[in-house]
Amino acid sequence: MNMVKIYPFHCSRLKAVVIAAGILFLQTATSGPPDAESAENGETFMNPVIFADYSDPDVIRVGDDFYLVSSSFAHTPGLPILHSRDLVNWEIIVYAVQNLPDPIFEKPQHGKGIWAPSIRFQNGEFRIYYGDPDLGILMVKARNPEGPWKTPALVKAAKGWIDPCPFWDDDGNAYLVHAWAESRAGFNSILTIHRMSPDGTKILDEGQTVFDGHAKHPTIEGPKLYKRNGYYYVFAPAGGVRNGWQTVLRSKNIYGPYEDKIVLEQGGTATNGPHQGAWVELESGESWFVHFQDRDAYGRIVHLQSMRWQDDWPVIGEDFDGNGIGEPVAAFRKPDVAAFHPEMSIRTSDDFDDEKLGLQWQWQANYKESWYSLNAASGSLRLYSVNPVADGRNLWDLPNIIAQKFPAEAFEAVTRVSFHPENEDDRTGLIVLGSDYAALTVSPKGTAYRLNQIECRQAAEGQPEIVNGTVVVDSPGVYLKVTVRPDALCTFAYSLDGRQFIPTGTEFQAVKGKWVGAKIGLFATIPTDTGSTGYADFDFFHLKINGTRN
Numbered sequence: 001m002n003m004v005k006i007y008p009f010h011c012s013r014l015k016a017v018v019i020a021a022g023i024l025f026l027q028t029a030t031s032g033p034p035d036a037e038s039a040e041n042g043e044t045f046m047n048p049v050i051f052a053d054y055s056d057p058d059v060i061r062v063g064d065d066f067y068l069v070s071s072s073f074a075h076t077p078g079l080p081i082l083h084s085r086d087l088v089n090w091e092i093i094v095y096a097v098q099n100l101p102d103p104i105f106e107k108p109q110h111g112k113g114i115w116a117p118s119i120r121f122q123n124g125e126f127r128i129y130y131g132d133p134d135l136g137i138l139m140v141k142a143r144n145p146e147g148p149w150k151t152p153a154l155v156k157a158a159k160g161w162i163d164p165c166p167f168w169d170d171d172g173n174a175y176l177v178h179a180w181a182e183s184r185a186g187f188n189s190i191l192t193i194h195r196m197s198p199d200g201t202k203i204l205d206e207g208q209t210v211f212d213g214h215a216k217h218p219t220i221e222g223p224k225l226y227k228r229n230g231y232y233y234v235f236a237p238a239g240g241v242r243n244g245w246q247t248v249l250r251s252k253n254i255y256g257p258y259e260d261k262i263v264l265e266q267g268g269t270a271t272n273g274p275h276q277g278a279w280v281e282l283e284s285g286e287s288w289f290v291h292f293q294d295r296d297a298y299g300r301i302v303h304l305q306s307m308r309w310q311d312d313w314p315v316i317g318e319d320f321d322g323n324g325i326g327e328p329v330a331a332f333r334k335p336d337v338a339a340f341h342p343e344m345s346i347r348t349s350d351d352f353d354d355e356k357l358g359l360q361w362q363w364q365a366n367y368k369e370s371w372y373s374l375n376a377a378s379g380s381l382r383l384y385s386v387n388p389v390a391d392g393r394n395l396w397d398l399p400n401i402i403a404q405k406f407p408a409e410a411f412e413a414v415t416r417v418s419f420h421p422e423n424e425d426d427r428t429g430l431i432v433l434g435s436d437y438a439a440l441t442v443s444p445k446g447t448a449y450r451l452n453q454i455e456c457r458q459a460a461e462g463q464p465e466i467v468n469g470t471v472v473v474d475s476p477g478v479y480l481k482v483t484v485r486p487d488a489l490c491t492f493a494y495s496l497d498g499r500q501f502i503p504t505g506t507e508f509q510a511v512k513g514k515w516v517g518a519k520i521g522l523f524a525t526i527p528t529d530t531g532s533t534g535y536a537d538f539d540f541f542h543l544k545i546n547g548t549r550n
Helices: none
Strands: 044-046 058-062 065-069 078-084 091-097 115-122 125-132 136-142 153-157 161-168 174-180 190-196 208-212 224-228 231-238 245-251 259-264 275-281 287-294 300-310 313-316 331-333 381-384 402-405 411-420 427-433 437-445 448-456 466-473 477-485 489-495 502-509 519-525 535-545
Touching (some): 058 115, 058 275, 065 115, 078 125, 091 136, 125 161, 161 224, 208 231, 208 245, 231 275, 245 313, 259 313, 287 313, 300 331, 381 519, 411 437, 427 477, 437 477, 437 489, 437 502, 448 502, 466 502, 519 535
Parallel strands (some): 115 161
Antiparallel strands (some): 044 331, 078 091, 115 125, 125 136, 136 153, 231 245, 245 259, 275 287, 287 300, 300 313, 381 535, 402 519, 411 535, 427 437, 427 519, 437 448, 477 489, 489 502
């Protein structure tokens, strides 16, 4: 797997520090992922390496750089690309898709859209393939990982094709392996391989079933196709997201028959799943495996496992219980990338001083520039009071909520909003959004302002909101805060001076959305039957983890 670096990412580098060999991993059979937001710990790292919802991760190495892509479903911009120099510290560098190509995504389509992408570097181009379970297989490409990325191109119109992974063989022939969504195709637990045009733009045949997982590996999905020592390998999780395992298939022929082996399972650890991921080989020859763990409201967080080869089978993690199957570790020595790279984390706070929105923010559907401004009020995010959905039942149906992923098990977020409503129907606020949601909202009340702590259970089913607490204040400028404690328990508070915060409402148990974790966000809206020139100016969004701004 020789790769050539063509795009140096960082100009400044620290002097190479070779990580000493023989550092023992720090794992017990009952330990689980740490509660810290950072994966960095001296010469070791701690899992998860990304405590945020980057589900279905795929990773490649190009020279000294690693690139990770993940599912983004119907949120936009979509198809995030993360960059790392050591597989431990990651940052978002770009989104490959700004808005989804189908007009259906002008309204929230929770759980639809971009599923389980794969990224490859082929013929001097970065290519990402993803499945839209209702449209088919799409591909985006770019010469530079930071873009510009071309508009998604349809490789194959199909229903129920998911989790595609391209593969170019030594003889130049190209292939695509994918799984099936039972909700669309009527079946799953099947992996299919197709011939693909060498340029990767077309499927050339009807494909062949290369593995049926019904007997031993139900719900097998997320295949990643590789070649090593004359064997074709398909890495694919099975058994379900919550309680499944990692299966690896191998064969001397790309169409099989394939032998199967479970190579990673939860065992006695606290890391359930462990689910879909990718094999990465370093310049040093080391192998590593990146995968996710489902943590309910926190989403599908990313772990890193060491990997070695024995008898042409991968051995992932550590076999603590001696049953011949690896288990996830909570900590390990860092990958041997022959250099030290400083700690970094995915940005969460935002002072809204940049010309563009921070890459941590996504909308709930295809977005429009007219929904917001970073120039109307210097150093503020202005959200206009709009509602693009005529038949919206509650905020679950609203596309113009700007939100980001939960970044840790416990944190607090504070914003200051200056509200300028046109009429009594305008409202703005701070929201925690999943298939249930809660928010602290601001709306006009005569010449004063009403703060409501609201809650909506079964929002995805169209249930109405309830009000858990109300406060009336005189000032249009108010600080809103939400504190998230372990188990995703959320409490809201407000302040008029930014120092003394007064709790309001009741505790809220955050829950996941459709295939995603809960999000925290901002909004300004009106009922569907009114128009408004109102707006809300958010001065900042500060998020603290363990008391430190992130």
